[in-house]
Amino acid sequence: MLKAFCHGMLACAGVLGCAGVAAGEVEVLHFWTSGGEAKSVVELKATMAARGHTWKDFIVVGGGGQNAMAVLRQRVLAGNAPAAATIKGPAIQEWAELNVLTNLDAMASFEKWDEVLPKVIADHMKYKGHYVAVPVNVHRVNWLWANTAVLEKAGVSAPPSNLDEFFAAAEKIKAAGYIPLAHGGQPWQDFTLFESLALGVGGADFYKNAFVKLNPSALAGSEMRKSLEIFRRVKAYTDDQSPGRDWNVATDMVIKGKAGFQFMGDWAKGEFLVAGQQPGREFTCSAAPGTANAYSYVLDTFAMFQLKGWEAQKAQGYLAYVLMGQDFQEKFNLRKGSIPARLHTNLDKFDDCAKTSSRDFAATSKTGALLPSVAIDMAVSSAAQAVLRAAVSDFWNHDRVSVHDTLVKLASVAKLR
Numbered sequence: 001m002l003k004a005f006c007h008g009m010l011a012c013a014g015v016l017g018c019a020g021v022a023a024g025e026v027e028v029l030h031f032w033t034s035g036g037e038a039k040s041v042v043e044l045k046a047t048m049a050a051r052g053h054t055w056k057d058f059i060v061v062g063g064g065g066q067n068a069m070a071v072l073r074q075r076v077l078a079g080n081a082p083a084a085a086t087i088k089g090p091a092i093q094e095w096a097e098l099n100v101l102t103n104l105d106a107m108a109s110f111e112k113w114d115e116v117l118p119k120v121i122a123d124h125m126k127y128k129g130h131y132v133a134v135p136v137n138v139h140r141v142n143w144l145w146a147n148t149a150v151l152e153k154a155g156v157s158a159p160p161s162n163l164d165e166f167f168a169a170a171e172k173i174k175a176a177g178y179i180p181l182a183h184g185g186q187p188w189q190d191f192t193l194f195e196s197l198a199l200g201v202g203g204a205d206f207y208k209n210a211f212v213k214l215n216p217s218a219l220a221g222s223e224m225r226k227s228l229e230i231f232r233r234v235k236a237y238t239d240d241q242s243p244g245r246d247w248n249v250a251t252d253m254v255i256k257g258k259a260g261f262q263f264m265g266d267w268a269k270g271e272f273l274v275a276g277q278q279p280g281r282e283f284t285c286s287a288a289p290g291t292a293n294a295y296s297y298v299l300d301t302f303a304m305f306q307l308k309g310w311e312a313q314k315a316q317g318y319l320a321y322v323l324m325g326q327d328f329q330e331k332f333n334l335r336k337g338s339i340p341a342r343l344h345t346n347l348d349k350f351d352d353c354a355k356t357s358s359r360d361f362a363a364t365s366k367t368g369a370l371l372p373s374v375a376i377d378m379a380v381s382s383a384a385q386a387v388l389r390a391a392v393s394d395f396w397n398h399d400r401v402s403v404h405d406t407l408v409k410l411a412s413v414a415k416l417r
């Protein structure tokens with residue numbers, strides 16, 4: 001159905017400027033409510049509105065999107081799917097398997113998505129070789145954010161490049177009266193922190209064996225053991241108010257100079273920017289300690305659900321078309337903290353964090369150190385991820401939970417491969 005529409009709409013959108021296309025409504029499920037996230041969504045709404053389409057927010061609050069996915073499941077099972085939803089990683093294929101997603105091949109071939117997207121990204125968008133989703137960006141997860149003034153006052157001359165330097169810096173920041181590490185104690189954030197630490201401890205091959213291949217000897221081996229020990233040591237540098245804290249509240253602690261560091265994906269940069277801060281000035285972005293040669297990525301992706309009705313399908317098709325547009329991807333990612341998913345996008349307007357991200361994405365895609373983020377839903381099935389996340393979070397929250405027992409829980413996921 002979308003196929004027929006696509007031909008008409010694309011000819012119109014690409015060649016005639018869509019003058020005659022009637023408007024429709026798109027209901028989009030997302031969870032982008034923080035300052036930087038909301039500003040990015042405004043771009044999207046404006047682009048749709050400029051063509052007369054109405055954007056209907058279907059917001060499910062909760063950073064990381066876990067709540068959103070639960071609500072999405074209820075809606076789709078009730079036969080009332082939204083036009084689009086931000087879904088990522090293997091969940092895209094899990095949804096496609098249920099035969100509820102729209103086939104976007106006609107648009108993809110007309111707009112040459114295979115040529116304008118890196119293969120690693122295009123592959124995530126497909127189910128059995130067919131496009132069912134649209135990527136808007138690449139977020140890097142293995143970043144360490146720092147408040148420049150706090151570091152200076154604590155006598156830390158540069159962001160730490162390895163874990164020893166991190167602990168040394170954290171000690172100095174603590175001694176100077178600041179919270180060394182701003183952490184949001186929610187399971188997905190515990191896992192995000194752990195992912196970056198484990199990558200710093202064990203490197204890309206270990207990460208891949210453990211968190212992509214779910215190899216039991218990596219899941220319960222010496223590198224994982226060391227990662228858990230480091231994780232526990234890091235906890236001593238967080239404050240006692242961290243349980244339950246939202247990620248952007250933690251970022252705000254760095255922005256306001258209450259804390260020195262935060263480990264978080266580069267959606268955090270969106271918050272610094274909204275606060276009027278600039279990288280290299282008030283804050284720094286650097287690879288999480290020990291991970292400069294690796295890159296864990298997240299692709300924010302919109303999956304399109306099958307809809308009834310011509311108008312609704314048309315608006316949905318237009319959304320897919322817009323999301324892949326060069327202009328839109330530039331504007332959106334300048335606010336979101338990420339880089340465009342499309343190849344060959346001019347990065348002149350982007351800051352140094354984005355330029356580093358883009359360079360490292362390209363470099364690591366050649367060395368094998370470009371890694372799907374396990375914490376942010378990119379690497380393994382949602383079932384396997386839930387078990388890993390729970391084990392990591394339980395270990396973080398309860399000092400009585402032993403390294404040994406946690407290794408056993410992690411390794412149990414191997415059966416979900």
Ligand code: GAL
Pocket residue numbers: 031032037062063064065139247267298299300376
């Ligand atoms: C991630 C998402 C990002 C970011 C973050 C915090 O799952 O990929 O776009 O918004 O959650 O909500």
